[in-house]
Amino acid sequence: MQLKPINQQVVAIVGASSGIGRETAIRFAKKGAKVVVSARSQPGLESLISEIKSFGGDGISVIADVADFGQVKAIADRAVEQYGRLDTWVHLSATGVIAPFDEITPEEFKRVIDVNLTGQAYGAMAALPHLKREGRGALIHVSSMEGRRSLPLQSPYSASKHGIEGFLDSLRLELIHEGIPISVTNVLPATINTPYYNKIRTKIGVKPTGVPPYYQPGLVADAILYVAENPTRDFIVGDAGKILDFLHRISPQLTDTILLLIGFQAQHTNEIKSEDAPDNVFEPIPNGNYDKVRGDFDRLAIPSVTDWIDKNPPVKYGAIALGLAALAIGTTVLGGAALLSAMAAETSKITK
Template sequence: MQLKPISQQVVAIVGASSGIGRETALRFAKKGAKVVVAARSQSGLVSLVEEIKQAGGDAVYVLADVSEFEQVKAIADKAVETYGRLDTWVHAAATGVLAPFDQITPEEFKRVIDVNLNGQAYGAMAALPHLKKEGRGALIHISSVEARRSIPLQSPYSASKHGVEGFLEALRVELQHEGWQISVTNVMPSVINTPYYNKVRTKLGVKPTGVPPYYQPSIVADAILYVAEHPTRDFIVGDVGKVLDVMQRVSPSLVDNLLLLIGFAGQRTDEPKSEDAPDNVFEPIEGYDRVEGDFGNLAIPTFTDWLDMNPPLKWGAVAAAALGVAAVIGGLFPGKDA
């Protein structure tokens, strides 16, 4: 499957007013892509488009609530109306409610599912007809490592991310069966330093946080730009996420016990915050139209992502390690002479 170089792409980025989406839009535009950005925050979109244009890029924006299919469809339609086609769809919009499950209302749970799961599905539904018209393209859906392992106090968010993985797996095989050259990628970040924890609803009595360590949004943008040119099934961003995925596969009960130790206190800061404080669950909020959040001091570098973006070196390293292990075992248990 061959995807276009980024410089030749028309890219729609949903959830672009802040965080991962904003950083990704800036990076696509810097590489020469024509960019359509969408979110609920008009101030965030206006400032983003201005930043892109001041740097010599080409971008337009669409106000959209992803829980409404017609508004999502308008994003894809705007790309075709403005630039003549759509090559890549990047879907990053998300919200959340941090609280014990029995303190979350049915309306709150439904809203998170509507935005994080149904919104992602609507994005694929809106983009696919245009990608099929071009004969190739990329669907890039930003979910979370919580697609692989749920976290306490985040039940609706975790449920939505599991759902994204489920529908993408089905869709990917359907497209392969029909012979379409359309890449479907699930990008699963670890804990990322974005304004997400400033904007979501909390019933913990304090401002919430992800369980450290954090990674900066730039590493997710690196992965997104990579898979926009290199068809990739899944991409877990951040070393900690990869380790958690392996641990979950080996022993879910071990991860249960780990989360009992760190998963509750680890999601609370010392900063008081009422559940009545403004949040973005049902309406956008102002003041957070930026890439990074408040936890840059807890961010660390990642190492394995680079290997994932350089497969020959990755598998060479794996082969070398396997040979090394085999040599050690051979030295411990030498064979008898014939």
């Protein structure tokens, strides 16, 4: 499957007013893509388009709530109206409620699912007819490592992210079966330093935080731009995310034990915040507050080595091959030693 170079793409970025989406839109535009950015925050979109145009980029904005299919469809239709086609759809919109499950209302739970899961499905529904007409393209859905391993105090968010993985696995198989060359990628970031934790609703009495370590939004944006040109099934962003995925596959009980030790307190800051504070669950936060790329946890952010390896397949598969070879050699040596020991023992019995 061959995808267009980024400088030849028309890209829709949904959830672009802040965080990963904002950084991704800027990087696409700087590489020459025509971008259509969308979110609920008009001030955030206006400042983003202004920034894109300041360096000569080409972009337009569409205000939309992803829980409404008509509004999501309007994003794709506007892209085609303005630029004649759509090549890549990047979907990032998300919200959340940090609280014990029995303190979350039915309305809150449903809203998180509507935005985080149903909104992702609406995005694919809106984009697919245009991508099929072009004969190729990319659906890039930004999920979370919570799609692989749930965290306490985040039941609706974790449920929605698990749902994204199931939805994309099904859709991907259907497209392959039909022989349609559309790449479907699930990007699963670890904890990222975005304003997400400033925006969401909290019922734990304090401003919430993710479970460290943090990674900067640019790391995820780099992954998104990579998969926009290189068809990729899944891309876990952040070393910690890959470690968590590995541990959970080996022993869910071990992961439970680790999260019981750190998963609750690690989501609390020392900053008092009531559940009545402004949040973005049902409406955007007024005045464009927090419409920026980074959150408040720069000091906790670290680099990630494995992301570079994942973007360089020869290195990645070379390392895997070396590891398998070393395992095979080690097994052969140990097996040979055991065989020689057994033969020596038998010889000793015969000569006695």
